[in-house]
Amino acid sequence: MNIIPLKNYNLEDTLIGGQSFTWRKDGDTYIGFTSKKVIVLKENNGSLEWQTFPENNDLDFVVEYLRLNEPYEEIMKEIQKDEYVEAAIKEFPNLRILKQDFELTLLTFLISANNSIKSIRRSVNLMAEKFGEKVQTPFGEVSLFPSTETITNLTIEELRSCSLGFRAKYLKASAQHLIDTKLSDRIHQMPEEEVRKELMAMQGVGPKIADCIMVFALGYESITPMDVWGKRILTEFYGQPENMKYDEMRNWIKDYFEGKGAWAGQFLFEYIRTRPQKKLAK
């Protein structure tokens, strides 16, 4: 294992939260995968022990994936605009946003539609175990997420065997779309509105999933994906009307957090979705 300094970084909440579905915790070790790599992380006395497989020692990848060079304390100051954000930061200190692979993020968030995080994880792991390459590590054999190419060659029935339900056809179609359009080679150098348009051209990608891809893979910091929890944040915390449309919600919170909506939203999301169920009084 390699060792680098680690400051203000909560691996648990960041890796095992709602932004990535390919991590598990084994004792005090975090094991994650993409479609190409296995990453092993362990925190130890303010240091990060890490290794990548099958290619070892890929420091550049780890630094970019974990976004280790973010001016984190500065960002935290910028988003503390009210009591709700403050409470969320207190409950999830040092929560971070990852920068994940574009195609992996797209394909796994396709699975998120009308689904629960637990079930999304289950489907992603089933896909890896059934159809992904295997990588041998000192921490055991790890299955990678199937490549985009592999997914295009699977049948709908094979995909459905991973508990994907109606999303199976979206995975196959969108994987094929990625191959046909080579979108991954172009997406990183496009204006925001064009990125969103390209993403939503794919089957199964609507405004919310497009926002997730832009925040968790493409590094857009001003966007807050507005799911059922985001809507609750707006209505319960900020007194906004129930009937706001998606774009109205996104614009409202984007303006409110002045360019840092992704960070603030991540705290508020974890905060509201894990809060104890309110007893329905009366």
Added chain:
DNA sequence: TCGCAGGGCCGGT
């Protein structure tokens, strides 16, 4: 047990 909700989207009106 069973009814419902889950990091929404699609297709018909």
Added chain:
DNA sequence: ACCGGCCCTGCG
């Protein structure tokens, strides 16, 4: 611009 339906799983 609305809205019913959707595969399946986890949870109370």
